[in-house]
Amino acid sequence: MSPKGLAILGSGIFAKEAHLPAIAALPSGAGELKAIYSRSEKSASDLAQAAQEILNLAQRPAIYYDGDAATDLDALLARTDIHAVIVALPITVQPSIVRKCLAAGKHVLSEKPVAKDVATGLELIRDVDTAYKPKGLVWRVAENWELEPGYHAAAQAIRDGKIGKVNSFNARVVGYVAKDSKYYKTPWRTVPDYQGGFLLDGGVHTIAALRVLLPSPMASLSGFASQNQKHLPPHDTIHAVVRTADGVHGLVELTWGAPVPSRSEQAHGGISVTGQDGWLNIETVALDGGRKRVVRVTVATVTRNEKGEDVGEEKHVVEEESRGVNLELASFLNAIDGQDDGFGTPIGALSDVAFIQAGLNSNGQPVDLLKLVQG
Structure with a gap:
């Protein structure tokens, strides 16, 4: 598994209690959390502090938040050292963020459910299959069960x-x-x-x-x-x-x-x-x-x-x-390396x-x- 620069988008409970420990459980050198985005500076800062402690980092990840062009999501996605993002945002926000991240050339692991309803999910899947999958970008849905x-x-x-x-x-x-x-x-x-x-x-x-x-x-x-x-x-x-x-x-x-x-x-x-x-x-x-x-x-x-x-x-x-x-994150990173185990497919999540x-x-x-x- 080649090293990946990672970012977490979202600073809620699951990002802290599940995604940070999953990053910590990765094999050495598999992935490095470089940035965190949230709508507010405080929530991004709080998760970055937790990340520094849980991942035993020398310094906390960079934080990005709304309200300033120098620190917003676009600024995070412009970084060339970030290869993949974990999207853990509210359900109705996720499809637009998935598109935005893929358009920026990032691989995406987005939290379940894939969308708020079947129609929205189908539209997203078709867009990704047409515009981004041919470019070799990987999108997986994080369904840990x-x-x-x-x-x-x-x-x-x-x-x-x-x-x-x-x-x-x-x-x-x-x-x-x-x-x-x-x-x-x-x-x-x-x-x-x-x-x-x-x-x-x-x-x-x-x-x-x-x-x-x-x-x-x-x-x-x-x-x-x-x-x-x-x-x-x-x-x-x-x-x-x-x-x-x-x-x-x-x-x-x-x-x-x-x-x-x-x-x-x-x-x-x-x-x-x-x-x-x-x-x-x-x-x-x-x-x-x-x-x-x-x-x-x-x-x-x-x-x-x-x-x-x-x-x-x-x-x-x-x-x-x-x-x-832990396993879904490792599976996602392996898929980026071309080792697709068939899990986390958007169409599977859509059937749920x-x-x-x-x-x-x-x-x-x-x-x-x-x-x-x-x-």
Whole structure:
């Protein structure tokens, strides 16, 4: 991996708590954080100070902010020593910033979701494919659940036939969003100007995990959406029945509208996949007092005697430390070097947005998910 000069655009919670540690985890010499951009000088300065501490830098990265031509985003993008940018800005701002960065000749890793809706995402993908991809510029969407080793371990168990032919699946997310939550207090999340609110921002993670797990893509959805908590407009809940291209069906429950913490804590959330010869369950577990998170996969397989009769089951548990953000950054930098592993594709991220959009608009009527992403 050749050395890359990096910049982070955005100074929010995830930039500090996820992207900075991911840069720190890169192999020595793979990437150097040279600059940070934010709308305000203070927020850019705060993240630069955190970067100096987390990355153990001799001096903090240069800061760029709006209001002065010498320090704005254009000035950052004019630097020839910055080869790639991580875009972690509000959802509706990202498409225009992705275009701007690519036009400046920078490779781009932009945070999920790819856009606020399918139409906006399709337009962006077509623009990039026409104007920038032929120039060798790389654009990837940062969907960390797509890279989580735990989901890949579960997918491998399915491919290896540990549970037999898949016949159904279930995904459940039950979230409680307090009004004093650090994520809720982010202004662009408090009054969202995009469909679905937390459903879009957070729900695409679960759909990306199902993309990794299921033997064929989800093809049809019929569901209902609602807003159950007044502080979570425009919607906070989706319940959907889903069918994949090869006929497997399942249930997907996504809600950030739990009325009290216990509803979330006792929901037994996660993903399960059932086959003819067993099933597996996937859950995220906090260990070491919350300092470490693992994706735990429990595989239960039927056992049979010499006559082929079912006599019980055997279980196997795999735990993989959560490190999807680290892996997505490394994958992005490898793609710049011409080593494309196929992850982080904008069209894959668009299918995640399509699922949420379909769930919000279905109102009980079937929606063709594959047709939706074709425009």
